[in-house]
Amino acid sequence: TNIDNLSKIDKEYFIHPTTVPKDFIENGPKIIFSEGKGIRVKDVNGNEYIDGVSMLWNVNLGYGQKELADAAYEQLNRLPYCSSFYGYSNENAIRLAEKVVSVAPGDLSAVFFTSGGSESNETAFKLVRHYWDMKGLSDKKKIISLKRGYHGATISTGSATGIIGFHNFSGSKDMDILHAKPHLTNCELGDKTAPDYDESIRSMIEKTGADQIAAVIMEPVQGAGGVHVPPEGYLQAVKKLCEENNILFIADEVICGFGRTGKMFGVENWDVVPDVMCVAKGITSGYAQLGAVLLNKEIRDTLVQYDQILGHGFTYSGHPTACAVGLATLDFLEKNNILQNVNEMEKELKKGFKYLEENHRHLAKTRAVGLLAGFELMQDPDTETPFEQSIRAARYVVDHCFDNKLILRAADFEHQVNIVAIAPPLIINKQEVEEIINIVDDALTSFEKTL
Numbered sequence: 001t002n003i004d005n006l007s008k009i010d011k012e013y014f015i016h017p018t019t020v021p022k023d024f025i026e027n028g029p030k031i032i033f034s035e036g037k038g039i040r041v042k043d044v045n046g047n048e049y050i051d052g053v054s055m056l057w058n059v060n061l062g063y064g065q066k067e068l069a070d071a072a073y074e075q076l077n078r079l080p081y082c083s084s085f086y087g088y089s090n091e092n093a094i095r096l097a098e099k100v101v102s103v104a105p106g107d108l109s110a111v112f113f114t115s116g117g118s119e120s121n122e123t124a125f126k127l128v129r130h131y132w133d134m135k136g137l138s139d140k141k142k143i144i145s146l147k148r149g150y151h152g153a154t155i156s157t158g159s160a161t162g163i164i165g166f167h168n169f170s171g172s173k174d175m176d177i178l179h180a181k182p183h184l185t186n187c188e189l190g191d192k193t194a195p196d197y198d199e200s201i202r203s204m205i206e207k208t209g210a211d212q213i214a215a216v217i218m219e220p221v222q223g224a225g226g227v228h229v230p231p232e233g234y235l236q237a238v239k240k241l242c243e244e245n246n247i248l249f250i251a252d253e254v255i256c257g258f259g260r261t262g263k264m265f266g267v268e269n270w271d272v273v274p275d276v277m278c279v280a281k282g283i284t285s286g287y288a289q290l291g292a293v294l295l296n297k298e299i300r301d302t303l304v305q306y307d308q309i310l311g312h313g314f315t316y317s318g319h320p321t322a323c324a325v326g327l328a329t330l331d332f333l334e335k336n337n338i339l340q341n342v343n344e345m346e347k348e349l350k351k352g353f354k355y356l357e358e359n360h361r362h363l364a365k366t367r368a369v370g371l372l373a374g375f376e377l378m379q380d381p382d383t384e385t386p387f388e389q390s391i392r393a394a395r396y397v398v399d400h401c402f403d404n405k406l407i408l409r410a411a412d413f414e415h416q417v418n419i420v421a422i423a424p425p426l427i428i429n430k431q432e433v434e435e436i437i438n439i440v441d442d443a444l445t446s447f448e449k450t451l
């Protein structure tokens with residue numbers, strides 16, 4: 001059939017991103033998507049799935065949003081593309097830059113456009129280093145990132161990624177990236193007697209010297225690493241530490257940005273204003289490839305100088321069609337009170353988690369910041385004892401949900417870690433949250449029977 005044929009061609013010609021399990025290589029793609037509506041997607045066989053992770057945490061407004069498609073269509077017909085180099089500009093990029101700044105916190109005051117998250121973070125790394133150069137502090141080159149963080153797949157952003165397999169890809173690595181252990185609040189607050197002190201950001205700054213360090217980058221809530229929510233006070237402590245040491249704070253808002261956490265940006269949950277903020281994914285809800293880097297006023301004014309060329313830019317920086325979709329996305333967020341829905345659905349999801357906790361004794365550490373959510377599976381949640389390595393609990397649950405037409409995501413690349421991520425489109429309603437909880441409920445029951 002046509003579908004078997006597609007699968008065969010896929011296997012032969014299409015090199016897919018990241019981990020390819022053995023059965024994928026043997027059997028071809030697990031699913032070939034063809035259409036979507038609301039929170040649901042269909043495959044080429046007509047099977048319908050709930051997309052419980054908004055694909056790659058990016059299809060925030062769900063599928064089939066006509067306003068977004070029309071914005072792209074209209075612009076594609078009028079002027080699909082134009083350059084932003086050499087003084088050329090376009091109205092969509094201009095208006096989107098203004099709009100993004102208007103919703104951003106603090107004095108983030110100008111935007112550099114990219115085509116996605118990796119390009120945004122790569123841009124941030126280059127720009128902060130260049131900023132210090134311009135300030136006459138050209139030794140400030142190192143970037144501190146967190147273990148378990150995900151920042152992209154280019155050489156520098158892959159190096160900053162704290163997930164094994166990314167940060168040293170056959171020796172392709174940015175030697176100026178350091179990895180600290182995340183969420184060590186006491187250390188970052190100055191307690192040098194804390195047991196993990198040596199792995200903290202504070203200790204790394206002391207060992208390396210603040211005069212060598214350009215910036216610290218982190219996700220407000222770590223996504224791909226397993227939906228890790230920082231404890232109260234952590235982001236504030238790191239921001240303060242950066243300020244005291246003349247180090248810039250880069251927030252990677254690629255997942256958190258544009259409503260995912262119930263605030264417009266993730267950092268707003270902890271009242272932190274970063275110096276640099278990287279966004280992508282949600283800025284177009286995945287309907288077009290777009291990212292952006294926001295700079296505070298001081299950095300912007302230092303980099304954008306009367307007689308200086310900024311030696312950085314992409315063909316698609318300020319792409320008029322992608323920016324049209326960005327404008328339509330921000331418009332949609334506001335007109336439809338999406339943030340309010342996220343906050344209401346967070347409560348529904350937490351109710352569902354409570355029910356699951358009461359009924360499944362291996363369920364641990366449920367969490368949700370807005371609709372960035374997840375849970376862990378452990379042998380004994382009370383003592384935080386993990387399952388033995390042979391028990392792939394998260395994988396089992398995610399596969400079971402998939403068989404029952406719910407797409408979720410497992411974060412189980414670390415030794416004995418079993419995390420399931422849930423991040424549905426932000427337009428989800430109460431009944432759809434219940435559907436997700438019911439399918440997870442079934443999967444957990446089935447998993448328990450295997451023990």
Ligand code: PLP
Pocket residue numbers: 056115116117118119121150151152153219223224252253254255280281
């Ligand atoms: N930063 C974060 C927090 C991400 O989750 C991702 C992608 O998942 C990236 C950066 C990289 O973005 P992209 O895949 O668009 O290059």
